[in-house]
Amino acid sequence: MIDVATLDAGRDPEHIISWRGRLTGQQRTFLLNTAEKLIAPLRVRRRFCRAMIEVMENAAKHGSHLPAFPPAIAIRKKHDTWRLVAENTVTSCCVKELSSTLQSLGSLDNSERDKQYRMRLKNAQFNSTGGAGLGLAYIARSATGNIRFTFSDLHNGHHLFRLAIDIV
Amino acid sequence: METLKMHGTEDTPVITLDKQAGIFEISGRSLPEDAAAWYQPVMQWIRDYAKSPNPTTTVIFKLEYFNTGSSKAILDLLYALAEIPGVKIEWYFQEEDEDMEEAGEEFSELVDIPFTFIALD
Numbered sequence: 552m553i554d555v556a557t558l559d560a561g562r563d564p565e566h567i568i569s570w571r572g573r574l575t576g577q578q579r580t581f582l583l584n585t586a587e588k589l590i591a592p593l594r595v596r597r598r599f600c601r602a603m604i605e606v607m608e609n610a611a612k613h614g615s616h617l618p619a620f621p622p623a624i625a626i627r628k629k630h631d632t633w634r635l636v637a638e639n640t641v642t643s644c645c646v647k648e649l650s651s652t653l654q655s656l657g658s659l660d661n662s663e664r665d666k667q668y669r670m671r672l673k674n675a676q677f678n679s680t681g682g683a684g685l686g687l688a689y690i691a692r693s694a695t696g697n698i699r700f701t702f703s704d705l706h707n708g709h710h711l712f713r714l715a716i717d718i719v
Numbered sequence: 720m721e722t723l724k725m726h727g728t729e730d731t732p733v734i735t736l737d738k739q740a741g742i743f744e745i746s747g748r749s750l751p752e753d754a755a756a757w758y759q760p761v762m763q764w765i766r767d768y769a770k771s772p773n774p775t776t777t778v779i780f781k782l783e784y785f786n787t788g789s790s791k792a793i794l795d796l797l798y799a800l801a802e803i804p805g806v807k808i809e810w811y812f813q814e815e816d817e818d819m820e821e822a823g824e825e826f827s828e829l830v831d832i833p834f835t836f837i838a839l840d
Binding site for chain 1: 729730750751752753754755756757783784786787788790791794813815816817818819825828829
């Protein structure tokens with residue numbers, strides 16, 4: 552199961568879904584459909600699933616795909632809070648930029664995150680993978696509170712990236 | 720002008736662009752991995768339609784989920800539609816789905832096209 556001890560410190564949420572394995576389009580659709588069936592009410596379900604779509608796409612498109620560390624997704628629930636936790640490897644050269652982007656988004660309040668996303672959408676260009684580079688900004692605006700994240704050096708040119716968001 | 724009909728899957732939308740019948744609709748989930756490539760024929764159809772459009776064009780969006788790549792693609796479609804006289808958008812969303820309503824509002828602020836927002840029960 553996914554190791555998210557550092558992201559879950561002090562909490563004991565109910566485990567809803569744990570997935571570790573490749574995140575092909577088919578598998579992402581399966582996880583999305585599963586989450587759709589489990590999460591209520593609709594407002595939270597849709598917000599959570601949209602953030603999950605971006606988290607899974609980021610892992611699939613930008614992960615470094617080390618066979619020993621397949622991506623992982625977990626959904627947890629405590630009271631009215633739904634938590635999405637994800638883990639995937641990234642090449643170590645991405646860590647500084649990714650960390651900086653996440654810290655920058657984390658420093659914004661909700662209204663500033665909305666503005667940030669709108670500005671990025673307005674100026675977005677398609678990249679080589681057919682995405683628009685908007686995923687992290689979208690995840691940040693969906694989250695209740697901050698995106699929590701850690702990087703663990705695997706000492707082989709890759710880091711293990713763990714991310715957690717709560718949605719209420 | 721030929722109708723563009725894309726049948727949709729679990730993660731791509733149903734698209735009907737039919738000039739003769741006056742039906743212009745995008746519905747379902749839009750989660751293509753490569754949104755730029757997936758929406759290219761839609762964009763091309765709109766560019767062709769813009770050369771000889773109907774007097775009025777109402778484009779219906781009834782989306783459940785779209786990824787951020789699709790957001791960019793939809794915005795590009797809206798920019799292209801904004802060049803066509805008499806275009807209106809009908810943006811449908813589930814009543815409780817405030818994020819989908821807000822997404823429509825964001826698009827409406829970025830393009831010069833009248834939007835009507837319609838909540839579904």
